[in-house]
Every structure is written in structure tokens, then in C-alpha cells.
Amino acid sequence: MAAPCVSCGAAASYRLFLAGRVSFAREQGLWKAAAAGLQTGTRCQILRLKHSPAVTTKKNVAALRRESYTVDFIKKQIEEFNIGKRHLANMMGEDPETFTQEDIDRAITYLFPSGLFEKRARPIMKHPEEIFPKQRAIQWGEDGRPFHFLFYTGKQSYYSLMHEAYGKVLHVEERQDQLRAKGLFSEKPKTKDPIGSRWLIKEELEEMLVEKLSDQDYAQFIRLLERLSALPCDAAEEEFVGRFRRTVTVQSKKHLIEPLQYDEQGMAFSTGRGKRKTANAEAVVHGHGSGKIEINGVDYLLYFPVTQDREQLMFPFHFLDRLGKHDVTCTVSGGGRSSQAGAIRLAVARALCSFITEDEVEWMRQEQTEA
């Protein structure tokens, strides 16, 4: 489907920050060897590497844009990365065999503490696959004849993907016809989890195919996939479609809704906490009340003389149409008046979750994100 991607690179950051003395000199030697190899190599679209290891001079900037990496170079980088990983594990006193990427990240942040705000500018040590951008290998042979039959469409990976998907659709429909002919066809409604996953977005698809797409191409593709997924597919086709879906974490399921608690008189109440900026609030919402709200022992009218803050308090109740039905006692500290109002609002909303069913909670969250 996608052309085998080769990445090689001149990402100076990667090399510079490899821990351990995987020697600089060796790398320079590598570079020279690679450069020499490339020059003597077959006709290819790779530009000569003018990049020198340490310093990029101004006149090389134009060349930097269209650089590409050979397969060998990438392989070498991967080897170096693995060796560097083992060295790092040794340095940190951990077992090199079970040294995962998270451990590497932790070790690097420990060894090279950085105060930079931009997280992408901080030192990283990752697998070369993630660092060097994927690029396409040479797509035609020595005689100049392209390998892929769709090369002259311009977007070979995209069209081959469409071709494959449509082939699957036809295959499924053919199977259906056969079943119908035999009389074994049964209409099974497809059930799909509406909330749990989503289609790839255009950028992710482009990254997968290493090709530029237009919006119409993307829309066509998604439509085709939806058509395919609407038909009764077997495992192979499901797996094919599954490659283009990403899971979306259902946030509300993460949020534990505590059950209602009951106090001495038998009245239901529930607590919730909320934070906004530097304000912390904790609210206790009682089941049956008249809409009184007490903050730090003071009535909310006196605590928030500004109408805007009281409107913030009103929103959770208003959303659930329970304006005069609950009593609230809460404590808040920190922040300013607006962030205190926001913190109490969040705490009240969380406490109110215990009074309503789970579906409504999810519905509320979606409504909020849409609104």
C-alpha cells in the first residue's frame, strides 16, 4: 500500500544529545562514508549531502529542505540508537534488556534538565523512525520504469488504497449476492460504537501515505470506508477498516461518579471538587432545598456581588433544569473572584453528576463540547 518509507536525516538534535560516548568521531566517519557511497551510487533523486555534522552554514539552508535519507543511513541510525540505549541503561543502573522508551525519556530529563518552555525544543532521544520524517524510496528502477502501476496518477498510494477498498466492497457485495442466491442471507444490523472511535483525520492519512492529498480526496476516501463498514464484513475487512480508525477516550467514563450519600435526616447529598487557575473549591450539594447557596459561610449574593459570577454558579443547575431544587454549601480558596466562581461551578457540576443517570452525564458532556 504505502511505498516503503526510508528515512535518513540530518537532525542534529538527535545526534548531539545521545548520551554516552558513542563517539562523535565515529559519526563523522559514518557521514563521510555515507556521502561517498551516495555519490558513487546509482542515479537517484537524493541530493548530495552537503550537510556538515556540527554547523549548518547559510548557503546550505536551501539544500536542507529537499534532503532525503538512504535506507543504509537510517539503519545505521537505528543501530546507534539501540547501542546508545544500552549505554544509557548502564549509566542509569537499569537493566538494558528491559529499558523502555518511557525510561529513556525519564533518564534524558534527569540528565539534561531543561528550562525551555517549548517542549519540542527540549532534549529528546527517540527511535529514528519517529525523528526522521518518512520519505519515499526511489520509485523507478535502473531503466527508468516505475515500479508501481499507478505511478503516473501522481498519487499512487492514495489511488492504490482506493482501489483496494473498492475491491473489498465489490467482494463483500458478491458474497452477499451468493448468500442471497443460496437463501442463507440474513439481514443483520451493524452495531458500531458511536462514541469510542473516529476516522483518521486528513493529516494523519497524509502521514500514513506519505503523499499530499486534497480535501475532496480525503472526503471520497472516508465515504468509501463508511460504505464498506456499513456492509456485513468478515474479520479481514474489519481489520482493514480498523487500520483507519483511532480510538477516542470517552472522558466521562474515566470520571468516577460517586453514588449519593445520605446524612442523618435521610437527605441525599453529594460532594464535588473543582479547580480553576489557582482557585480550589469543594461543594456539598443537598438533594432537597430551595436554591440557597452558602460560600465560606457567607451568602452567595454577598460573596459575589458581580452578576457574572452568579451566572457562572447558575449554569450547572440551569443546564439540568434544577434551579430551585438544591441547597449548596461550599468552601473556596485561592485565585481571584472569577476563578473562584469557575471553580465552584465545576465542583457543583461534578457533585450534581451523582444526582443524574450516566447517559445524561455523557449527553451533558457532548452538549457542552458542541455548544
Next chain:
Amino acid sequence: MLKGMTRLVSRVHKLDPGRFLHSGTQAPQCLVAHLDNQVPTESPRAISRTLENDPAKHGEQHVGQHYNISIQELKTVFPHGLPPRFVMQVKTFNEACLMVRKPALELLHYLKNTNFAHPAVRYVLYGEKGTGKTLSLCHIIHFCAKQDWLILHIPDAHLWVKNCRDLLQSTYNKQRFDQPLEASVWLKNFKTANERFLSQIKVQDKYVWNKRESTEKGSPLAEVVEQGIMRVRNATDAVGIVLKELKRQSSLGIFRLLVAVDGVNALWGRTTLKREDKSLIAPEELALIYNLRKMVKNDWQGGAIVLTVSQTGSLFKPRKAYLPQELLGKEGFDTLDPFIPILVSNYNPKEFEACIQYYLENSWLQHEKEEGKKELLFLSNRNPGLLERLCAYL
């Protein structure tokens, strides 16, 4: 989850010339409905107004209802003294309606049962901001005016301790300061409110204003007031004389005196006025305040003293203070002690409903919807002042 919306489209207006246009074709229907109080849609309308316009006859059954004050009465009884937002509302609605509420009724009850032989009793209205202390005071004043008392109404004592432009050294007492502008304005309003008494009351002393002018003993009080209005320099002294004479003569029983001061905590607080050498002036160095303090003491008979303490407009008092102890300070509290405190609080649900109905009738609120009412309830927490401000924006 969404409740159904209830739209009450009851637009029963009184057939005033000002609002005749609104009724239109619905007029005959509405009239019939109005006469027949059994129709359920009319009952919400009935609770917001009452036809009983004499405060003396207001009782428990009128709590929550608005009664009308005619515009002429408004001009005579309240030349000053109504809160500015209320004045705007009167102008907008073309009518002045006050709501009858419990604290005012309680005070009316006490006033009706006062024994004029005893020293004047002091009543202090207190409460949080926006709960209706000033308007309750106005209700009392209206009652007393109808009962033909002499009204000594100081609309806002705070205005006398801040932002005064001219301060003159008092002619009477060198240590004190005069405030000609405030005093003359007050004298004008006092004259409008109490025209009929001014000719009856006679001064009992001779007062010499300057080399050429003086007021003889036995001349009517109106002369003193005129002198104060014409000669602005002597206005403060005129005020002092008026107060002294009234206090002296109310015990004689010719008239009954009502002393109504709004924001009495200004008398014992601090001022923001400075002398030429930028040193602060204490309240007792202002002649007006000094005389007013004497007035508020209960060493005279034949009337009553109704006071309000308020934080709005007060100087150097925290926003959340509303109790008399906090606002008056030790000195003020000791001076006013003993007094009868009357708490004015937010609307109860019935009064809130009545207020909303009143606004709906005057087309101030356009649509009646349950959710809207609930939102208003929440946002204002039934505070009258806040409710009025909120409704102004809707």
C-alpha cells in the same frame, strides 16, 4: 428534560389614558375578567396590586401588594428623599407604586400606638444592601404625611459629610463649619413638604442674622426658612434654628414631629472634608451634623424618630457591614441606645412573585416564562435592588 413553557398572556391593564393603547380589542374581555375574581388566570394579577391607597389602612392582608401614590402627593410629600432609581421608575411607568412589606407594617403599627407624652422612640431600619430600607422609610413618611405630622426628612445624611464644595466658617460658632449649599437645598425641600405648618409655628426667640436683618420673636417659622433660602450664607444657621424650634415646640402638642434620617451612620462616622490646611474635619465640627445629632436624641416628646443605617454611601465602612453596631460605631450606638431595631430583608417568595407581576403589568418584562423567573430568582436571590437592576437589562 426541558419543561414545557408556560406563557401567561394576561395583560389586564387599568384603563388609564396612558395605557389605553395597549388594551385594544382585549379590553372588554379583560374588564369582565377583572370583575370576576373567580377566574383562575386573574389570581396572579390580583396579588400584585391593591386599591387601598391610604397607608393607615394597610394591614397584614396587603403584604406584597403595590399601592399607588398620586403624582401630586409625590411632589408635596417627597420633594427629596426617593432613591434616584425609584424616581426613574416612576417616570417610566408614569405612576408611583410602593410595595407594602412587613417591616414597614410593623413600624406603622408602632407609630399608630405611640404615646406622645413619652419621649420620642427611635426606630432603626437596618438590613443588607438593596433590601428596601429607604423605600420602607418613604412608606412611613407617606403615612405620617397623610396623618398630618410635620415631616423632618433628611434624605441622605451621607451627602452632608462628603463632597461639599464650599465650607464656610460658621458665623455662630467659630469652631464649626457651615455648608451653605446643602443647607439651602434642604430648606427649599423642607418648605415644599411642610408649607402649611410653617405659618402656624412661631419662633420663640429673637434671631439676629447680621447688622441689618433679624427675625423677631413670635414671627412665623416661614420667615426663618425664607431667610435661609435667600441668604445662602445663613442657611446653615437657619437649619439649626428650625431644628431647635421644632424640637422645643413639638412637646407642646401643636403638631407631631417625625424625624426621618436616611443613613444616620454618617453622623458618627468620618468625613472626607478637609480644611484649608488639609487636616480632616470631624463630623461634630460641621454645624449641620451637630444640630442633627441633637435632634436625634430622645429628649423631646410628641413625635417619633425613624432612622436608617446604610452602607451604601457610607465612608470607610466594609461592604458587608449591615448591622447597626458595625455601621454606627461605638459612639453612635451609645448615643442611639435604646432604639428599636427593625430588620428589612429580601423578598419572600410571595413578594417576589408580586414584584414580577408588577413589572409584567407595566410591560417592563415582556414575556413570562417559568425558567426566566427561576433564573431571576437565582441571580438576585430575591434582593429587591438587584432584581430591579437585573430587570432593567433584560
